[in-house]
Amino acid sequence: MKTLLQRLLAAALVPLAAAAGAAEPRLNQIQVIGTHNSYSQPADPRVFQVMSPRLQPMLDAMIQRMPEDMRRKMEDEHPNPLAANLEGALEYRFPSLDTQLRAGLRSLELDLNVDHDGGRFLAPLSYRLLRAGGEKDLAPLHTDALREPGLKVLHMADVDFRSSCPTFRICLRQLREWSDDNPGHTPVFILLEPKFSNLAAALPDATQVAPFDARAFDEMEAALGEIIGRERLIVPDQVRGGHATLEAGALAGNWPTLSQARGKFAFLMIVPGLNMATFAPYLEGHPSLEGRLAFVQGEPGMPHAAFLMIDNAITQASRIPELVRKGYLVRSRADIDTGEARKNDVRRRDAALASGAQIISTDYPFAPNIFGNAYEVKPFAESWRANPVNGK
Numbered sequence: 599m600k601t602l603l604q605r606l607l608a609a610a611l612v613p614l615a616a617a618a619g620a621a622e623p624r625l626n627q628i629q630v631i632g633t634h635n636s637y638s639q640p641a642d643p644r645v646f647q648v649m650s651p652r653l654q655p656m657l658d659a660m661i662q663r664m665p666e667d668m669r670r671k672m673e674d675e676h677p678n679p680l681a682a683n684l685e686g687a688l689e690y691r692f693p694s695l696d697t698q699l700r701a702g703l704r705s706l707e708l709d710l711n712v713d714h715d716g717g718r719f720l721a722p723l724s725y726r727l728l729r730a731g732g733e734k735d736l737a738p739l740h741t742d743a744l745r746e747p748g749l750k751v752l753h754m755a756d757v758d759f760r761s762s763c764p765t766f767r768i769c770l771r772q773l774r775e776w777s778d779d780n781p782g783h784t785p786v787f788i789l790l791e792p793k794f795s796n797l798a799a800a801l802p803d804a805t806q807v808a809p810f811d812a813r814a815f816d817e818m819e820a821a822l823g824e825i826i827g828r829e830r831l832i833v834p835d836q837v838r839g840g841h842a843t844l845e846a847g848a849l850a851g852n853w854p855t856l857s858q859a860r861g862k863f864a865f866l867m868i869v870p871g872l873n874m875a876t877f878a879p880y881l882e883g884h885p886s887l888e889g890r891l892a893f894v895q896g897e898p899g900m901p902h903a904a905f906l907m908i909d910n911a912i913t914q915a916s917r918i919p920e921l922v923r924k925g926y927l928v929r930s931r932a933d934i935d936t937g938e939a940r941k942n943d944v945r946r947r948d949a950a951l952a953s954g955a956q957i958i959s960t961d962y963p964f965a966p967n968i969f970g971n972a973y974e975v976k977p978f979a980e981s982w983r984a985n986p987v988n989g990k
Contacts, residue, residue, distance in 0.1 A: 621990040625785060625832065625853040625864070626927050626956060628982045628989065631975055632705020632787065634931065634959040636692055637751050637769065639760035642737035645724040646685040649757050653684055656800050675909045678937025684757065687935040689968060690961035694762050695772045698963070699786065702977030705929075705957045707789040707868075708751050708769055710818065712808040716747035723756040723804050740764040749817055754795075755805040766818065770825040777830065777861065784981045785832065785859035787957050789929065790818070790892065791868040794876060812879035822865060822891045832864040834887035837904055844886035845896070848904035849925040856982075865892040866905045866929070866957075872897065898926070909934065911950035922954035922987045930955035932975045933962060942971040954987025 692698060695706060725736055737760060749766035752759040763769035777783060792810040832854060834844050841847040869877055877894060884890050886901045896903030906921060908914050909931045921928055932947040933939050939962045950958045965974035
């Protein structure tokens, strides 16, 4: 914990630093390093013994049935062969959210799962199968937290479900406590991915994943306002300002300055498969996200589009800088499905950093990594750097 004197000094230095800079960068003119599935804890290896034989044929068949355009898009976003290998693609692990933020990471990703009544994720199918087969001492779960009603933070029901902060509210409290201890901190981007996928249609007795409905979006908004606090949020209304749409505000450069964004969080929602219909409960009645607390992934031309996702900085090497120069906020990935880290291949990392994408996500921010080599995507020394494409 910081002392009172340290807090006062940190807060006092923010306006002085802003005054000293002749050309202060805006939020879209910086670059930060963050993690992907930041809450993830290692799955019990025995899970894959019972689940891979059940799921791998289903995944392979799904890929084979994909329309050609969808398959090309998937291969661009998941270019490493391990993308379709359940266990191999999940070999990463992270310390607590607080530890990551203290290390200088400034983007985290949380996956949100609906659990209105509580207890939905208490008994994963894999654990039931393993216990029925006599297995004991399985990797532990936060059972008390999982019993509570409300959004849960986990990657994949029945397979990859261990989390350092199992409920959304616990995650938010950890973020708020770190923020309280570090006044004037550089802005933090939190990616939120509502989960819609469901194994129950293919596997008997799998956990039924509930639809992310209007109630879930309202729950998310209420938790942001209550725990983080509106005063600590960078929201779409600020970027839109007096412009007709949020996209127009972003393209006009109406992002807050770095000093205006200090001590705050921007919550950015990922739209799985860019299926905007699933986000109708969040978008309808809120043109350009008017009044909403989180940004939503879009594509150029959409009225709400200020935040874009372009994961492959190698195949999209010319597109990302063009979009960054226009004023969009872009997330890209330095490594995908463990492929680069296994081979200590830095090409995607270096392409992502050079692209100007403001948020670079990695599964390996520290070296040596779990594969024992030097591949890493280190946080910047000051937790951010001037954007190499549009920075000042």
